Amino acid sequence: MSLRRYDLQQYIELLDEHQLIQYIQADQNALEREVEHLSYDSRDMKPGGLFICKGAHFLPRYLQEAVDRGAFCYISEKEYDLPGKDVAMILVTDIRKTMALLANRFFNEAWKQLNLIGITGTKGKSTTTYYVKYILDHYLSASGKSPCAILSGIDVDDGVISEESHLTTPEAVMLHRHFRNAVDSGREFLTMEVSSQALKYDRTAGVVFDVGCYLNVAEDHISPIEHCDFDDYFESKLRLFSQCRTACINIDADHAQEVCDSVDPAARIITFGTNDKADIYGHRIISREDGIDFEVKTPTFEKKFKLGMTGLFNVDNALAAIAICYALGIPEESMYHGLAAARVPGRMELFMGKQSGTLVIVDYAHNRMSFDRLFRSTIKEYPDRHVIAVFGCLSLIHI
Known part of the structure; x- marks a missing residue:
């Protein structure tokens, strides 16, 4: 599918709507020029491109390289000296929010054409993301449809790009490129990990998830380069639940009530856990040498499940996947077969x-x-x- 292109003036108007503009230096020709490429990686720049200067380790030579490769405008929080170069410049107050807005516009809000699942938690994100994919793949294959796209801390498969992951949740430009690739490849579902860093630094800003899932939280990722304290870490994770239509919440996890309280009032809440008050209630858990048997009671069905992986903690991850797929209306038969077949590289x-x-x-x-x-x-x-x-x-x- 060919993308609708926007000229530089339209991007400026978008940023101005969000009060992000500091200063603009661009002639009429630049303002009327369509943006044909968007990137923060100078090695990836192409003619007609809009280049984003971001990161603590950004060097002026990256901008010079981007211009040499065809960038006609750059966006930054500070001005750079480019002698002899006729390049437009847009200075903004927040480059992270700017990136999310630009990427969303450039890739034509591709996420709106997907059933989008976002999973957060200190532990279990990758495993749960894989469990959801296995369930959805069983469901989709039955009707001859393309498999579920995945963005995990292990690997990425959007229908175009299939590779080992570099970030748990990609930067905004790459994230929206994955969304677009998935749509153009005929993928209907995409399941992904959403890290606290991604939420804190607005990589998912503006995106609405069909289902957001909270697994757990513990003191982790507390450092000068990640989160200054636990409150900052936890509050970053809570941001997911202001941007989802359904929230699946582990009722057994610490701070579960605070997560419930943070959910958008218009959103639905589905709880899961081994507490009999959970909407998706797991019980009668029996470990085997090659997996785990357990039973699940939901508002609409009761069923025995077999998990093809060991690790009793994986029951929580399996219940999360069941809750997510329950929210999406996936048949219980696919839940059963998906979990029985599920395997996760490097996990148990x-x-x-x-x-x-x-x-x-x-x-x-x-x-x-x-x-x-x-x-x-x-x-x-x-x-x-x-x-x-x-x-x-x-x-x-x-x-």
Whole structure:
């Protein structure tokens, strides 16, 4: 599908509506010129492009390279000296909000043509995102439709780009490019992780999720370069629930009531958990050496499920996926088959020694909360086995 193009003046008017403009330097020719490309990566710039100067490590030579490659205008929070270059300039007060607005406009609000699912939480985002994809893929394949697109901390598949992830949630320009790729590839659903950093820095600003999901929260990502304290971290996560039509909330998680209170008044709330007050209630949980059996009671059905992965904590993730798909009206049959088949790279992967009978579990656990959950679950699930832990450490921060 060809994109509708907008001229520079129309982008300026959009930013002016949101009171982001500081100063404009552009002649009439530049104002009337259509923007044919949008990027913050100078290596990606093309003729007719609008270049975004952003980031703590931005260097003036990046702008020079972008202009050399065809950028006719740049947007920044500060002015740069470009001797001998006839380049338009727009100075703004907030480059992050600006990026989200520009990307949304440039890619023609592609997200509006998707069933969009956003999942946040300290732990379990990747696993839950994969569980949802497995369920939706079963549902879609039955009618010969394209599989669900995914943006996770593990990998990305939007129908055009299929690669290992670089960020849990991409920057706004790349995020909206993924949305557009998914739509143009015939994808009807996209499930994604939404990190606290993405919410804090407006990568998803302006986007409305059909379903937003809250898994849990704990003290993590607290540092000078992420969140200054827990309040900043938690409040960033809460922003998701002001921009979703249905909120699925883990009733067993800390701060669940605060999350419920933050939901847009017009949105629907569906709770899940192992508490019998949950809308999606999981109970009679039985661990097997190769997975977990559990039962689920919802307002419309009761069913036994089999999860094809170990880790008792994954029941919470499975209940989250069921709640999300329940909100979307997905048949329970697809929920069952999707979860039974679900596997997540690097998450509770099992390997059995053919001769020794040694069971090896590979998991991404990388901090105290993850290790505590992993060890508690493993000891409970394999009470007759001797547990040996082998782990790597990237830096002193993980000790």
